[in-house]
Amino acid sequence: MAVVSSNMRLAVIFDELEKFYGRQAASWPTEPYEFLVWWHCGYPASDVTCAKGWAALTKEIGIEPETLLRANVAKLRSALKAGGMVPELRAERLKEIALRVQNEYAGDLRAGLTGPLAKVRAALKKFPNIADPGADRILLFGGIAPVAAVPSNNPHVLYRIMRGPERENYGVTYREVQQMIEVESAESFDGRTRAYLLLKVHGQSVCKRTKPKCGECPVRSECAYFARQR
Numbered sequence: 001m002a003v004v005s006s007n008m009r010l011a012v013i014f015d016e017l018e019k020f021y022g023r024q025a026a027s028w029p030t031e032p033y034e035f036l037v038w039w040h041c042g043y044p045a046s047d048v049t050c051a052k053g054w055a056a057l058t059k060e061i062g063i064e065p066e067t068l069l070r071a072n073v074a075k076l077r078s079a080l081k082a083g084g085m086v087p088e089l090r091a092e093r094l095k096e097i098a099l100r101v102q103n104e105y106a107g108d109l110r111a112g113l114t115g116p117l118a119k120v121r122a123a124l125k126k127f128p129n130i131a132d133p134g135a136d137r138i139l140l141f142g143g144i145a146p147v148a149a150v151p152s153n154n155p156h157v158l159y160r161i162m163r164g165p166e167r168e169n170y171g172v173t174y175r176e177v178q179q180m181i182e183v184e185s186a187e188s189f190d191g192r193t194r195a196y197l198l199l200k201v202h203g204q205s206v207c208k209r210t211k212p213k214c215g216e217c218p219v220r221s222e223c224a225y226f227a228r229q230r
């Protein structure tokens with residue numbers, strides 16, 4: 001019997017997911033500074049809430065660091081209300097981001113994100129609400145380093161497919177999935193953004209954290225979690 005290697009299996013899984021969902025594209029700004037602003041445009045942060053807040057902010061105020069620093073706080077809060085809860089806190093965070101970018105990066109965050117990867121990652125994690133998953137996402141989609149980023153809401157997806165029910169500890173699941181992608185897929189921007197986007201859409205649509213819809217799943221024949229349910 002032919003043995004299918006893990007990297008071949010992963011390639012088959014991503015091909016099947018792409019056949020099912022179609023080619024995916026990032027629905028958020030991929031420039032590092034713009035992503036930081038977008039990420040604070042909604043709460044709870046999601047593609048939908050952040051897009052709503054972003055639309056209001058760009059229309060009513062603007063996003064450049066000096067514009068945000070000059071912006072009237074009440075107007076900023078009012079624009080951010082379109083993105084959901086705690087607009088006052090998100091307004092403060094945006095001012096903080098703009099100030100840091102202005103003072104420490106002379107207004108150009110991307111130009112300052114150079115040097116060893118560990119240093120760039122540490123710099124990103126100094127911004128509010130950016131932990132490792134957010135830093136990985138910025139590094140990958142911003143074209144800085146082809147790291148194995150994993151969607152922060154959906155690390156369970158690939159874990160279930162490759163190994164079965166996810167670990168209780170989120171951080172452990174995240175790291176193990178990241179290692180799977182690192183070891184078993186080519187280190188390229190195209191491949192890793194494609195993997196991220198397909199895992200994201202699958203986790204949002206079918207392989208939900210609670211009650212995955214395994215009966216509708218295009219990769220169930222490859223899935224260790226599904227095999228254990230039968």
Ligand code: SF4
Pocket residue numbers: 157160161206207208212213214215217218219220223224225226
């Ligand atoms: S079969 Fe079920 S658990 Fe496995 S990937 Fe599909 S939806 Fe997720």
